[in-house]
Amino acid sequence: MNLVKIRTLKSTDAEALLRFEMDNREWFERHIDARDSAFYSMQGVTDHIAVYLSDFAAGAWHPFVIEDSAGKIVGRANLKDIDLSERSAEVGYRVAESACGQGLATLAVRHLIQEAQSHWNLKQLVAHVYPENIGSAKVLKRCGFLIEPASRQEGMEHEYRFSLSI
Numbered sequence: 391m392n393l394v395k396i397r398t399l400k401s402t403d404a405e406a407l408l409r410f411e412m413d414n415r416e417w418f419e420r421h422i423d424a425r426d427s428a429f430y431s432m433q434g435v436t437d438h439i440a441v442y443l444s445d446f447a448a449g450a451w452h453p454f455v456i457e458d459s460a461g462k463i464v465g466r467a468n469l470k471d472i473d474l475s476e477r478s479a480e481v482g483y484r485v486a487e488s489a490c491g492q493g494l495a496t497l498a499v500r501h502l503i504q505e506a507q508s509h510w511n512l513k514q515l516v517a518h519v520y521p522e523n524i525g526s527a528k529v530l531k532r533c534g535f536l537i538e539p540a541s542r543q544e545g546m547e548h549e550y551r552f553s554l555s556i
């Protein structure tokens with residue numbers, strides 16, 4: 391996709407983010423854990439953004455949105471649970487169903503890796519993926535992540551864990 395922009399989430403994104411999440415709710419719920427139904431309202435999304443930006447200010451989370459050339463939100467990507475002493479974080483991402491298959495998730499994960507290095511000075515990234523989420527696993531492998539042999543951790547028996555040393 392031409393002229394895609396990846397930028398940090400802003401407090402003024404509530405309306406556009408709600409639209410993105412509502413348009414793709416059923417699509418996301420086929421691949422990842424469902425959000426609480428209270429999330430799907432202006433108040434719910436405004437609160438969600440406030441928490442993310444507060445965690446960003448605290449150095450615990452870096453939320454990004456992916457915009458198409460018209461400025462429409464077509465995806466999200468996050469550095470989650472940033473641990474500055476361990477120098478690690480988890481990556482998460484979601485792309486609108488209509489924008490899939492164009493390399494956006496790959497672009498977003500590469501952006502997360504770059505930000506993890508240049509902004510946060512991290513050395514380890516992890517990701518959790520359901521085994522049936524073949525597209526997501528492909529994105530991670532393409533970006534250099536390796537599946538961990540003892541991937542199934544306590545409380546995460548149904549997910550694979552990928553990691554990347556940077």
Ligand SMILES: CC(C)(COP(=O)(O)OP(=O)(O)OC[C@H]1O[C@@H](n2cnc3c(N)ncnc32)[C@H](O)[C@@H]1OP(=O)(O)O)[C@@H](O)C(=O)NCCC(=O)NCCS
Binds near residue numbers: 418483486489524528
């Ligand atoms: C997973 C997801 C982020 C991929 O986004 P995307 O922008 O389509 O990803 P990319 O285009 O960068 O790469 C996806 C690759 O997987 C492939 N792929 C997708 N689904 C596939 C499937 N079921 N079987 C085989 N390959 C598949 C695509 O063809 C593409 O490979 P290619 O570039 O060689 O053609 C997107 O499908 C999504 O948001 N899903 C719902 C939320 C989610 O699962 N998030 C990840 C949680 S771990």
